[in-house]
Structures are given as C-alpha cells and as structure tokens.
Amino acid sequence: MDVALTVRSLIQTGAVGILITLLAISLHFLLYLMKVHSSKSKLITSSILAIILLTGKYLNYPVHRILNKFTSLGITHHSIDNAVKALIWLCFATLITSSLNYFVWEDNVNQLQQKSTPKLLVTLINITIHALFIMIIMRTVFNINVSNILAASGVGAFILGWSAKPTLTEFFAGIAIQMGGKLQKNAIISINNDEGILSDFNWRSISITPLTYNGKVLNHEVYIIPNSKLQSQSVRILRKPGEKKIRLEGSFFISPYSDLTICQKIIKNALLEHATEDSICLTLSGDNRGNYTISYTIMVHGLKNKVFFNESFEKSLIHRFIKNSQPIGQTRLPWTIDEKSEQSIMTQCxxxxxxxxxxxxxxxxxxxxxxxxxxxxxxxxxxxxxxxxxxxxxxxxxxxxxxxxxxxxxxxxxxxxxxxxxxxxxxxxxxxxxxxxxxxxxxxxxxxxxxxxxxxxxxxxxxxxxxxxxxxxxxxxxxxxxxxxxxxxxxxxxxxxxxxxxxxxxxxxxxxxxxxxxxxxxxx
CATH class of the missing domain: 2.60.120.10 (Jelly Rolls)
Incomplete structure (x- = not known):
C-alpha cells in the first residue's frame, strides 16, 4: 500500500511539474514573439516563474484548494509541494546560468573585451550547475541519499573515462584550444599551407570552410579537423574576425648572378601595387655562396584583394625580372618555354x-x-x-x-x-x-x-x-x-x-x- 501511495505521489508530482513547465514554455514562447531571444528570455521566464512559485508556496497553494473543491483529481498537498520546491530549485539554476550567459559570456561584455568565451567551457559550466541543483533537489525534496549515488558515479565515471579515452582527449583538447582565445570563429587560418575560414567549434573537432589558392570560398566543402590533431600542429592566423586586413607571406629566390639592388626595388614596387608601404615588410637572407632569399609579409584588405594578389603578383614579378635582365634562379616559370631553344626566355615569353x-x-x-x-x-x-x-x-x-x-x-x-x-x-x-x-x-x-x-x-x-x-x-x-x-x-x-x-x-x-x-x- 505504501509503495502504491509512493508511486502515485511521484506520478502526481510529475504531472504538476509538467503542467507548470508547460506554462513556463508558453511564457518563453510569448517573449520570443516579442523578439526577446536567447539568455535574456530565459532569465525573464525563470525570474517570473520563481516569483509565482514562491508566492504560491507562501500562500499555501490556493490552487490546491480550488482543484479539490471543483474536481475529483485527488492531487495531494504533498505532491504539489514537492513539484513546486523542485521547480523553484531548477528556476534558481536557470537564473544562475542565464545570468552568466547574458551578463558574462555573451556580447554585452565581449564587445568591450574583444574576446569571446569558449563555447565548450560555457556548456560545461551550465551542465555542472544544473547537475549540482539536481542533487540538491534529490536530497532536500525527495530525501534521497546522494552519497551512494556519488560513489557509484565515481566508479562509473572511471570506467566510462577509460573506455572513452580518445573522446575525452578531443574534449579537453577542444577546451584548451578555446581557452587560449587565439582561434576564433570566422577567422581565416592556414594549417599546413591549407587555408580556410574557421566556421564552427564543437567538443570533438573544428570545421573549416576551405579557400582555394586564388581566394575562392568553397562553401560546398568542409574540412573536419580533430581537436587533438589541431593542438599539435602549427596554425597561422591570416585574419581575425572583424578585421579587414589579411596577412600574406611569401619569398623569392635571388640568383647570385642578379643585381640585388635592382631585385629589391622590383619586388618592393610590385608589393606597393597591392598594399601600402606601412603594410609591407621585407627581409633579406643569404648564404656564403651568394644566394639570397627575399621574404615578404604584406597586409591586404579583404578576400577580393587577396584573390587578385594570388592571381597576378608572382607572374607579374617574374615577368619584370625577365624584362630587367635579372636571372630568376630556382623560381618556376608560369609559362611554357623550350629549354633547348637558342632564343632567350625574354624572346620566348x-x-x-x-x-x-x-x-x-x-x-x-x-x-x-x-x-x-x-x-x-x-x-x-x-x-x-x-x-x-x-x-x-x-x-x-x-x-x-x-x-x-x-x-x-x-x-x-x-x-x-x-x-x-x-x-x-x-x-x-x-x-x-x-x-x-x-x-x-x-x-x-x-x-x-x-x-x-x-x-x-x-x-x-x-x-x-x-x-x-x-x-x-x-x-x-x-x-x-x-x-x-x-x-x-x-x-x-x-x-x-x-x-x-x-x-x-x-x-x-x-x-x-x-x-x-x-x-x-x-x-x-
């Protein structure tokens, strides 16, 4: 008989909880129609619901007396009290997480700090807070001893963690990457000379929309890179989100038979056609054989200018070297020539x-x-x-x-x-x-x-x-x-x-x- 009553009490508690939850969802949907979205609507909904539930508990649930008077549902005072107390605790949990999301994690603060909060970290904190409040509900509302559950969950967590070691490796690697704050969504990055737009993070991997050599965005393709692999590789950030300038790097081999002064001038003028002088950096390095390499770094504005640079710069530069009678050394010609011909490269091109x-x-x-x-x-x-x-x-x-x-x-x-x-x-x-x-x-x-x-x-x-x-x-x-x-x-x-x-x-x-x-x- 006691078991039946206990089961009936749990069913009644669940039914009351579902009914109140449906009312909360209706309020949340109403706020959505009023264009109050995301964490702000959750914050308002949980605040209103908490006030209503606390008021009802203070007045000793007048709704219970009305239901008993006009219906024959037989819902006990104890069942309503358990449902209300559980929902009050859940409202507090939602208030904390939505407040953190709205006032700390989201754009209100980020616009000033220019730094985004890792999505994985936010999700982990929200899950931890709700799990803590669920244990409080189990102990204070339903008088369940959580010590045994925690002990059993510790053993289960060890077994689960050992069996899911690769997954956890990706998870914690993802947290480490996002906590660093250097990789951000919509940034243009380069991994092993493959360029792309960082389109998404998740707990296991990142998604990259690839860019071709000439800067075309391949929207129909996506590269999925595991977090653990990304963490161990060198990543170049070509452009951060919101920035207009894109960083481009390259080098040009200078033959020992070339006039170094003329070559530097040709390269500098060619770069000025794509970027301002303060956005250009040239570095000269050489060896004891008289071979030189001129490395350059420039900042161009937007993908359109990057596309034009990749399409035109190298060919134009090689052509100017040839026109100025400068050997091009190990540089590969962009045109087909007959190496056995007695004609010069200039004549053939x-x-x-x-x-x-x-x-x-x-x-x-x-x-x-x-x-x-x-x-x-x-x-x-x-x-x-x-x-x-x-x-x-x-x-x-x-x-x-x-x-x-x-x-x-x-x-x-x-x-x-x-x-x-x-x-x-x-x-x-x-x-x-x-x-x-x-x-x-x-x-x-x-x-x-x-x-x-x-x-x-x-x-x-x-x-x-x-x-x-x-x-x-x-x-x-x-x-x-x-x-x-x-x-x-x-x-x-x-x-x-x-x-x-x-x-x-x-x-x-x-x-x-x-x-x-x-x-x-x-x-x-």
Missing part, C-alpha cells in the same frame, strides 16, 4: 613587337602629334621605349612614385583604377589601342592619380620628357595643345588641380595659361 611603320601610323592619328613630320616622329620613337605587359600587370601604379613617361597603348586593352577609402580598386576608365595616359604626371611632374592595369597582353610606347622637349621649340602648338588638354580635364579632377595651385601658389592665373607656363618651364 614576349610576342613580336609592333613595327616602326605601324607605330608611325598610330602616332599620326593622335591629335597632339599630328603636326609632327615623319622625320621628327621617327626621332621621337627612337628616343622612346616599347615595353610589353602581360595580362593583370600594372603599367604604372599611383603608389609607385616613378616612371612619369607619357604612355601610349600600341596594342591590347587596359583599365584605369583608383584606390578608394576602403583600400579597394575602383574602375574609373578603360583604354584601347591609340589611347594615351599618364599625361598629368608627364607634364606637371606630380604623382599618378590613377593606376593602369592590363586586361590582356599589351604593348606600350613610353615617351620620356627628354624625347619631347626639343620638339616643343619647333612645334609651339604642341605646348598650347597640351595646356588646353590639361585645362579640359580639370573638371574631372578638381581636387588634383586645387592641390597643384596651392603647392605652386597660383590662384588667379587662367588654368590653360598656368599649364602652358608650367610645361614650358619643365621642358626647358
């Missing part, structure tokens, strides 16, 4: 240049050179240089303060870009054969305001000031034409014009006359 006759015809079609006779045009071409640029190679860049020649596109296509405030390239113009550019830098001796990047292989004629200077005395109309041309372009770049006026303290002089005077002074 460069298409046939435009004939002088074709260049003469092209210059005759350009307004500023129409006044020149054939002999003067030929002299101008002889004093100029033709240079070939591969696809995705800069003809000049606004951050590289050199090469203020006048550039004329003899073949191919190119785009003009400017660097915006977010350090991204913004297309502002495009060029085709017969177009010329770099005019302001050529005539006013000021830095380039644009960067010109080839869309395909292109030949370019580079006219230095020294080649044009003697022709200005013979053809004064060229000076006037260039002055008017610069004046017409002033509306396209009022900022550059205003800076020029302030620098040279010229304010009231008409724009075209100011430019003509400057051109004459520069080309004396």
């Amino acid at each position: 460069t298409p046939e240049p435009p004939a002088i006759k074709n260049i003469l015809q092209l210059l005759n079609r350009i307004d500023i050179f129409k006044a020149l006779d054939e002999e003067d045009l030929a002299s101008l071409i002889n004093q100029s240089t033709t240079e070939y640029f591969i696809i995705n190679e800069y003809i000049f860049h606004e951050r590289v303060k050199e090469d203020y020649s006048l550039h004329i596109l003899l073949s191919g296509k190119a785009d003009a870009y400017q660097i915006n405030n977010n350090r991204n390239r913004v297309k502002v113009d495009d060029f085709k054969m017969e177009d010329y550019f770099g005019l302001q830098s050529f005539l006013l001796d000021i830095p380039h305001r644009i960067s010109v990047l080839t869309k395909e292989g292109a030949w370019c004629l580079k006219i230095p000031r020294e080649a044009l200077s003697p022709l200005l005395e013979t053809y004064p109309q060229i000076t006037e034409s260039l002055g008017r041309l610069l004046a017409e372009r002033k509306d396209e770049d009022d900022h550059t014009l205003e800076e020029y006026r302030q620098h040279h303290q010229v304010h009231n002089e008409p724009t075209s006359e100011m430019f003509i005077r400057k051109i004459k002074a520069l080309f004396k």
